[in-house]
Each structure stands twice: as C-alpha cells, then as structure tokens.
Amino acid sequence: MTDRRRRNAPARRRSRTRQITPRAHWLLLSVxxxxxxxxxxxxxxxxxxxxxxxxxxxxxxxxxxxxxxRVIHGGPVIANAAGTAHTARLKAGTVALxxxxxxxxxxxxxxxxxxxxxxxHATFFVVGTEVVDHPELVRRIVAEGHQIxxxxxxxxxxxxxxxxxxxxxLRETQLAVAGAAGxxxxxxxxxxxxxxxxxxxxxxxxxxxxxxxxxxxVLSTQDAEDWQRPGADRIIANATPHGHAGQVVLMHDGGGxxxxxxxxxxxxxxxxxxxxxxxxxxxxxxxxxxxxxxAGLGEHLQGIAxxxxxxxxxxxxxxxxVLMYAAGVLSVLxxxxxxxxxxxxxxxxAKGRGRSWGPPVTExxxxxxxAYNESAGIEAAVRSLLASDHPVEIIVVDDGSTDGTAxxxxxxxxxxxxxxxxxxxxxxxxNTGLAAASFDLVVMVDGDTVxxxxxxxxxxxxxxxxxxxxxxxxxxxxxxxxxxGRWQHIEYVVGxxxxxxxxxxxxxxxxxxGAVGAFRRRALLGLGGVSDVTLAEDTDxxxxxxxxxxxxxxxxxxxxxxxxxxxxxxxxxxxxxxxYGTLQAMWKHRGALxxxxxxxxxxxxxxxxxLLFQVLVPLLAPVVDVFALYGLVFLDPVRIIGLWLxxxxxxxxxxxxxxxxxxxRPGPLWSLPLQQFVYRQLMYLVVxxxxxxxLSGSRLRWxxxxxxxxxxxxxxxxxxxxxxxxxxxxxxxxxxYGGHAQPAPYGGxxxxxxYGGHAQPAPYxxxxxxxxxxxxxxx
Numbered sequence: 001m002t003d004r005r006r007r008n009a010p011a012r013r014r015s016r017t018r019q020i021t022p023r024a025h026w027l028l029l030s031v032x033x034x035x036x037x038x039x040x041x042x043x044x045x046x047x048x049x050x051x052x053x054x055x056x057x058x059x060x061x062x063x064x065x066x067x068x069x070r071v072i073h074g075g076p077v078i079a080n081a082a083g084t085a086h087t088a089r090l091k092a093g094t095v096a097l098x099x100x101x102x103x104x105x106x107x108x109x110x111x112x113x114x115x116x117x118x119x120x121h122a123t124f125f126v127v128g129t130e131v132v133d134h135p136e137l138v139r140r141i142v143a144e145g146h147q148i149x150x151x152x153x154x155x156x157x158x159x160x161x162x163x164x165x166x167x168x169x170l171r172e173t174q175l176a177v178a179g180a181a182g183x184x185x186x187x188x189x190x191x192x193x194x195x196x197x198x199x200x201x202x203x204x205x206x207x208x209x210x211x212x213x214x215x216x217x218v219l220s221t222q223d224a225e226d227w228q229r230p231g232a233d234r235i236i237a238n239a240t241p242h243g244h245a246g247q248v249v250l251m252h253d254g255g256g257x258x259x260x261x262x263x264x265x266x267x268x269x270x271x272x273x274x275x276x277x278x279x280x281x282x283x284x285x286x287x288x289x290x291x292x293x294x295a296g297l298g299e300h301l302q303g304i305a306x307x308x309x310x311x312x313x314x315x316x317x318x319x320x321x322v323l324m325y326a327a328g329v330l331s332v333l334x335x336x337x338x339x340x341x342x343x344x345x346x347x348x349x350a351k352g353r354g355r356s357w358g359p360p361v362t363e364x365x366x367x368x369x370x371a372y373n374e375s376a377g378i379e380a381a382v383r384s385l386l387a388s389d390h391p392v393e394i395i396v397v398d399d400g401s402t403d404g405t406a407x408x409x410x411x412x413x414x415x416x417x418x419x420x421x422x423x424x425x426x427x428x429x430x431n432t433g434l435a436a437a438s439f440d441l442v443v444m445v446d447g448d449t450v451x452x453x454x455x456x457x458x459x460x461x462x463x464x465x466x467x468x469x470x471x472x473x474x475x476x477x478x479x480x481x482x483x484x485g486r487w488q489h490i491e492y493v494v495g496x497x498x499x500x501x502x503x504x505x506x507x508x509x510x511x512x513x514g515a516v517g518a519f520r521r522r523a524l525l526g527l528g529g530v531s532d533v534t535l536a537e538d539t540d541x542x543x544x545x546x547x548x549x550x551x552x553x554x555x556x557x558x559x560x561x562x563x564x565x566x567x568x569x570x571x572x573x574x575x576x577x578x579x580y581g582t583l584q585a586m587w588k589h590r591g592a593l594x595x596x597x598x599x600x601x602x603x604x605x606x607x608x609x610x611l612l613f614q615v616l617v618p619l620l621a622p623v624v625d626v627f628a629l630y631g632l633v634f635l636d637p638v639r640i641i642g643l644w645l646x647x648x649x650x651x652x653x654x655x656x657x658x659x660x661x662x663x664x665r666p667g668p669l670w671s672l673p674l675q676q677f678v679y680r681q682l683m684y685l686v687v688x689x690x691x692x693x694x695l696s697g698s699r700l701r702w703x704x705x706x707x708x709x710x711x712x713x714x715x716x717x718x719x720x721x722x723x724x725x726x727x728x729x730x731x732x733x734x735x736x737y738g739g740h741a742q743p744a745p746y747g748g749x750x751x752x753x754x755y756g757g758h759a760q761p762a763p764y765x766x767x768x769x770x771x772x773x774x775x776x777x778x779x
Contacts, residue, residue: 029688036316036626043313044634046129050156053255066201074196076219076248077286081204081211087196088286090246095277096285097122097265098220100151100189102254103130103137110262111253112144118269120279121145123218125189128153128173130254132310135180142181147281148292149187149218150174158190159202166209172306178295179303186291187282188215194250195219216291218282220250226261227252235264240272246285320627327620328647334613335650338498339657345501346661349556358464364391365456366521367443368433370426372399374447375408377563382409382416384450390457393438395419396447397429405447426514427532434529440521449475449515449562459518459558469523469550470542472500472509473516473558474662479566486668487679488564488571490655497658500554507598508606509552510585511539516560523550534588536581543589546606547599556662572682579614579690586610587694618687621680648673 064072071078074087090096097115102108103126115122124141126148131138142148150173152158158166170188178184188210193203196219207217224239241247251261269279283291295303367385371378378396385394394416398406400423409418421432430444441460445451455473462468474496477489503509512519517538524530527544534540542552565571592603631640651672659666 033622039309039313039316040320040626040630042310043317044630046132046154046310047314048634050154053155062200062202064200064204067199067204071204072196072199075286076196076221077282077288078196078207078217078219079211081207081217082209083211090248090285092246093244093277094246094285095241095272095279096246096248096282097251097279098125098149098189098218098248098282099123099251099253100125100191100255101127101130101155101252103134103141104254104258105134105137107258107262108134108137108253109140111258111265112140112146114262114265114269115146116144118273120269121147121281121284122279123147123149123187123282124253125149125151125187125218126173126177127151127155127254128169128176129155129310131173131176131180132307133314135176135307138177138180142183142292147187147283148177148181148183148185149189149282150177150185150215151189152191155191157192158206159200163209166206167213170210170213170215175299175303175306177303178299179301179305179307182295182300183292184295184299185293186214186216186288187218189218189220193217193219194223195221216288218248220248222247222249224249224251224261224264226258226264227255229257229260232260232263232267235260236268236271239264239268241277244276248282248285317630320623320630323620323623324627327617327624328643330612330617330620331647332650334617335654338502339654341502341505342498342657342661345505348505357462357468361441361460361464362390363441364393364439365441365443365460365518366393366395366433366437366439367445367456368430368437369394369396369445369447370399370429370433371396371401371405371409371447372423372426372429373401373403373405375401375403375405377448377450378405378409379412380450381445381447382412382414384452385445385456386414386416387453388451388456389453390460392443392456393417395433395436397421397433397436399423399425399429425532427530427537430537431529434521434524437521441518442521442524443516443518444514445560446515446562449560450478451516452559452561455516455558455560459516459555462553462555463518463520465551467551468553469520469545469548470509470512470552471518471558472512472542472552472554473518473560474500474554474556475513475515475560475562476662477564478561479563480668482566483671483674484566484568484571484679485564486671487675489668490672490675492564493662493664494655494658496554497556497661498654501556501661502609503606504554506601506605507551508546508601508609509554510542510546510602510606510610511536511582512542512552514538515562516558518558519545520550523548534581534584535577536585539582539585540588543585543592543602543606546602547589547592547595549598551598568678568682572686575683575686576689579686580693582610582614583690583694615687615691618684619691621684622688625681644676648676 068085071081071085071087075089077088078085079088080086097120099108099111099122102124108124121144124146126138126141128150138148150170152169153172153176154169156165156169158169161169174184190203190206190210193199199207210217222239222241224235226235226238230238235251239249239251251265252258253261272279282288369378369381369385374381382394382396385392396406396409396416396418398409398418398420400421406418406420409416417436419432419436421429433444434442441463443456443459459471459473462471475492476496477485477492479485480489500509514537523545524541527541527548530537531540531544545552565574586607589602590607592599592607594600595603628640628644631637652669655669655672656666659669
C-alpha cells in the first residue's frame with residue numbers, strides 16, 4: 001500500500017495497517033555473521049593450519065650456539081630456561097612413560113586399560129584440539145592418577161612460529177585442559193622435540209619463552225619410534241633402557257594407528273618390571289612439587305567456554321557443508337528441470353504453430369494503463385499501443401498524478417480515454433479501468449512499458465482456448481547499459497525463457513507480470529477485481545485465477561519493453577517489494593497445497609518451486625559464500641575454485657540456452673562472473689530482509705522507483721491507426737511525432753526519449769517479475 005493510499009484510505013484500514021521498519025534483524029544478522037566468522041576462523045586455524053604429523057617432518061635444525069652446554073649434556077627436564085637454566089635427570093632404575101598427540105578416542109582408552117592392569121602411572125602430553133574433541137578422556141586420565149602435560153593446541157613446530165602464536169598455542173591448550181578436567185599443568189613438551197642434544201637456537205628461544213610463561217620443558221631420552229609403526233617387537237626394543245639409568249620414554253597415544261603401541265606396551269611393562277625398573281610420572285620421577293594443580297574458577301569457566309566455542313565451530317562447519325551441498329543439489333536439480341522443460345515447451349510450441357490455440361482471435365481488446373507520475377514514459381507507452389496491428393481501446397487511468405501525466409496524454413490528442421481519480425493505488429486504478437473497459441479481453445500494461453506492433457495480437461491468441469483466463473507476455477529490459485542493466489537483462493531473459501516455460505508446461509504459472517499481461521475481464525470480475533491485500537498484486541491475481549480453475553499460459557512472442565532500475569538503491573527497493581509481495585501471496589494462497597485440480601497444481605508445483613528456489617536457495621546463498629571463503633583460506637583452494645567455476649559454467653549454459661530461445665545475442669553473458677560478487681549478494685539480502693519483515697508481521701510500504709525516460713515508441717507509431725474511437729470523441733486521431741526524432745525498432749539498446757532529463761518517481765508501478773521475482777540465482 002502506498003503512502004498516497006494511506007492518506008486517503010478510510011480510518012478502518014489505517015487502524016489495521018502497521019507500518020514497522022524492522023531494524024533489529026540486521027543487527028542480529030550482523031552479530032550472527034561476526035560470531036560465525038570468528039568461530040570459523042578459530043576452527044580453521046585449529047584444524048587446518050597445522051596438525052599432527054610424523055616427528056621427522058620438520059627438516060634439518062640450525063646451530064645451537066645459544067643453547068647452554070649444561071642443557072645439551074643435562075637431564076630431560078629443563079627449568080628456568082629464561083634465567084640460569086638447570087636440568088633434572090630421573091633416578092636410576094626409574095622409567096617415566098610419556099605419551100604424545102592424544103587423547104585419541106580409540107587408542108588412549110586402550111593404553112589407559114593397559115596401564116591400569118599393570119598398576120602404572122604415566123604422563124600424557126595432550127594436544128589442545130584433541131582435548132576439545134574428547135574432554136572425557138582428559139578427565140579419565142586425571143581421575144586414574146596419571147599426569148597431564150601440554151603438547152600445544154594444534155601441534156605446530158613452535159620454533160617456526162612468531163612469539164604471539166607460541167603464546168596462543170600454550171594458553172589455549174592450558175584453557176582446554178582447565179575446561180575439560182578442572183586442572184592446570186606446568187609441564188610442556190614441544191612438538192617434534194626429542195633429546196637435549198637435538199636442541200638448536202630456535203628451539204632454545206621456545207623454551208625460554210615457555211619458562212617465562214611458567215612451564216617446565218620435558219624432553220625424552222628414549223624414543224620408542226612407534227610413530228614409524230615398525231612392529232610391536234621393534235617398539236619394545238626401542239623403548240627398553242640400556243643399563244639402569246632413569247629414562248623418559250617417548251610413545252604416542254594419538255596421531256594415527258597405535259595398535260602396535262598398545263601391543264608393545266602390554267609386553268614392555270611386565271618385562272621392565274622383571275628387570276627391576278619402577279614406573280612413575282615425570283613429576284614424581286624428578287621430585288617436582290605438584291606440577292598439576294586445580295584450576296581456578298575463572299580459568300575453568302574460560303576453558304569450558306573455549307571448548308564449547310570450538311565444538312560449536314566444528315558443528316557449524318559440518319552444518320555449512322551440509323547446507324552447501326544441499327544448495328548445490330537444488331541448483332543442479334533446478335538447472336536440469338528448467339532446461340528439460342524449456343526444450344520440451346519449445347518443441348511443443350513448434351509442433352503446434354500450425355494449429356495454434358484455435359481460430360484466430362480478432363475481437364477488440366481493452367488496454368488498461370494505470371499511471372502515477374509517469375510523464376517520463378507515458379507518451380511512448382501510449383503511442384506504442386496505438387501502433388498495434390490489433391483493434392484496441394486504450395484507457396489511461398491517472399491515479400492522482402502530480403507531474404501532469406494525464407494532462408500530457410490529453411495534450412497528445414490521441415484516441416485514448418483518460419480517467420482521472422484521486423490517488424488510491426495501482427489495484428484501485430486497475431479496477432477503475434476494468435469497470436470502464438468495453439471488451440471482455442483486457443490487456444494490462446505499466447506506464448513505463450512499450451509494446452511492439454504485434455504484441456497485443458499475439459498475447460490474446462491463447463484466448464481461443466476457452467479454458468485460458470490469463471496470458472503472460474515476455475518482458476524485456478530496454479536500458480541495458482552498464483553492468484547493472486546487463487545483469488537485469490540476463491535475469492529477465494533467463495526468467496522469462498526458462499522458468500516461465502516450466503510453469504506453463506506444469507500448468508502452475510504464479511505470475512502474469514503487470515508490464516505485459518492479458519486477462520478475461522469476466523474472470524477478473526468473478527474474483528472481485530484486483531486485490532490490494534498484497535504488494536505483488538499481479539502474483540496474487542494470477543494465483544487467484546489458477547485457484548479458480550482458469551488456465552494461465554505463457555506467450556513468449558508477446559514482447560514488451562520496460563525500464564529497469566538503474567541504481568542499486570532503486571533495484572533494492574523494487575526487489576524488496578517484489579519478494580515481500582510474493583511471500584504475502586504465497587501465504588495467502590497456501591491452501592492450494594491441499595486442493596485438487598488447477599489449484600492443486602499451483603500449490604504442489606508452483607508454490608513448492610517458489611519456496612525451494614525463491615526462498616530457501618537464496619537463504620542458503622550466504623552459506624555458500626561463507627563456506628567458499630573458508631575453503632579458500634583453510635581447505636583446498638583449487639577444489640573450491642573448481643566448484644565455483646563448475647557452477648558458473650552451469651549458469652552460463654542456462655544463460656546461453658535462454659538467450660538462444662529468445663533470439664538475443666549472448667554478449668552480455670560475459671558479465672556473469674562479476675554478477676556473483678555484487679548482484680547475487682544483493683538478491684539474497686533482499687530475500688533475508690523480506691523473510692524477516694514477513695516473520696515480524698510488518699507491512700511494507702510501496703517503494704518508489706525512478707523513471708529515466710529511456711522508452712520510445714517503435715518506428716511506425718504514426719502510421720498505425722488501429723485504435724478504436726474512444727467513447728469521448730474530444731480526442732483527435734494520432735499524428736506523427738511533431739519534431740521528435742523517431743526511434744529505431746526495439747532490438748538494440750533504446751536511447752533516452754525526448755520527455756525531459758529528470759527522473760520521475762513512480763511509487764507503485766509493477767515491473768515485470770521474471771518468475772515472479774529474481775530467478776537468476778545459481779550457487
């Protein structure tokens with residue numbers, strides 16, 4: 001409903017019309033986007049930037065001039081690295097079993113079972129990401145008396161990271177342990193570390209920074225080399241001490257198949273015990289005073305929050321993947337369906353050209369032109385109608401224009417009826433025209449649209465079939481200059497030549513566009529005229545006709561030329577109204593889902609199609625974009641780009657076929673890749689805005705659209721005098737354009753007409769909706 005209508009509407013209607021401009025949902029959406037982006041960045045960093053790999057992958061080490069000699073030749077437990085470093089060795093006959101890279105849901109429980117059977121305690125150096133995934137295992141480790149140490153969060157080579165990344169790795173792992181088991185630990189084992197003699201200067205800087213953060217570094221003295229999976233016997237041999245010196249034995253409970261480790265451990269412990277060795281945790285073996293302590297409440301809560309956030313990130317990535325595949329499947333399904341349907345529709349029409357719809361329809365037609373502030377294009381529209389090669393009665397209903405639209409039409413002295421009324425909105429103007437129409441066949445055309453000379457004759461031919469109640473024509477964009485014009489041109493061609501052919505074939509046409517549509521007057525009057533309860537009166541009217549049992553068909557040869565928005569702001573307002581109005585109409589006619597006959601076809605075919613491809617798929621589009629960016633950064637960019645190119649190729653093939661069906665040159669399709677980065681985002685934001693508006697129960701105002709004066713009547717307007725004499729004989733017959741330059745036939749880009757350079761507002765003009773609004777959405 002327009003502002004003008006609201007001012008003149010009865011008080012009863014004003015009282016039940018809520019004008020709410022929802023803003024909170026954009027704030028909510030922004031918060032969700034920021035939250036999701038943060039979760040994905042964290043999830044991508046923790047799962048894809050690094051990872052558990054073989055201990056032999058880091059390459060050759062550098063010089064060790066900065067490493068103190070007492071450390072190189074000292075014990076495996078290193079403290080005070082940032083000051084006067086000192087080390088500690090294990091007591092003779094003592095073995096400290098240590099396990100890296102866990103906890104693992106398969107192998108850690110089995111190793112714990114072996115340790116429990118043999119009454120042995122060990123030290124587990126855990127990886128933060130694994131702690132997040134399996135916090136229950138960390139709790140079990142602590143509960144069974146074992147010691148916890150940290151092995152970084154993502155298992156990177158700390159020597160190759162910046163200091164801030166090292167701090168992040170240690171801090172996040174500590175928080176994960178605190179959140180999972182309620183404890184903190186002072187023990188650290190850097191990934192890819194081994195014995196003291198292998199330390200280089202870069203490693204030493206890591207140990208110094210760790211010391212400043214309060215950590216004691218634990219290296220190893222005996223590497224079981226189970227990460228190579230050499231067999232259980234070899235692992236036992238590698239882990240068996242030579243002599244009775246105390247040893248820190250390095251093994252793994254995560255990072256791969258550890259079945260050999262479990263088997264070796266079950267035999268190693270009894271064997272070493274038989275040789276007089278005793279087992280202890282690292283802390284107990286060197287006499288450390290409580291390296292593992294209860295976590296404070298704040299740290300415990302922060303740890304829980306970290307775990308939940310990362311788990312939510314994992315869930316979000318899984319859900320995004322599922323939704324992306326769903327969007328992909330729906331897009332491919334839609335492409336296949338519309339291409340097959342368009343090809344079949346074309347063949348059926350080609351076979352039926354000789355028979356047509358029946359005997360030629362020659363009866364006169366009433367053409368209704370609702371107009372509000374259409375002075376920029378009304379002359380071209382009227383002259384194009386007078387150039388029709390079919391007898392027409394032209395009725396211009398001026399809906400309270402303030403720019404002299406009615407005066408301009410009257411000054412042309414053409415055989416056109418001009419009806420003036422107080423501003424009441426487009427549906428009221430159409431109903432006024434219906435009441436004044438002299439003939440049963442009615443064509444409705446917007447004031448910013450021009451017809452070709454055969455458009456009226458072509459669009460009424462299907463009425464030879466008595467079952468046909470309405471016919472949709474083929475609207476085409478005239479102002480195709482610039483990227484925005486090309487994108488809309490592509491959208492119109494694809495929408496009218498693929499989607500509408502599908503709707504026609506399935507007998508579930510949801511929209512006859514306001515720019516070029518024909519109706520049986522008695523069918524409309526049987527519905528009570530044009531309803532004003534939705535913002536998409538053309539969609540509402542078409543659905544009502546289908547539910548009343550009338551057949552609605554598509555006539556691709558009935559072409560009309562219309563202006564499209566020339567700015568993103570104008571495009572947003574137009575599409576917002578279209579989309580919201582379509583949602584209103586879908587909800588209003590939802591009962592068609594359970595009806596039979598023509599209404600059932602509309603409900604179970606048309607409404608389901610609209611719900612899937614005009615609502616759900618656009619709502620999934622942000623998921624595709626977010627996941628694509630995630631994949632480019634953290635996954636396989638070649639694969640992501642390949643998928644994007646595949647869908648772009650699918651879109652191009654659809655465009656090429658639609659352009660071929662419509663006889664258009666495919667040149668504008670070069671802009672399709674660019675369309676993915678601006679136009680597509682605008683369209684799915686429109687859907688999001690419309691859905692939020694609908695869910696909030698708000699009523700949307702009619703959006704104002706500018707007129708650009710780019711329309712001109714086709715060549716020969718002044719030579720065709722087929723219009724019927726109006727009831728009011730004061731009008732003169734049309735004459736030539738007195739002094740105006742004659743335009744070229746429509747087929748190329750139209751040049752601005754002679755109606756003034758300023759844009760004219762037209763708040764309620766109903767532009768043709770491709771099917772019934774943006775349909776060029778490929779993902």
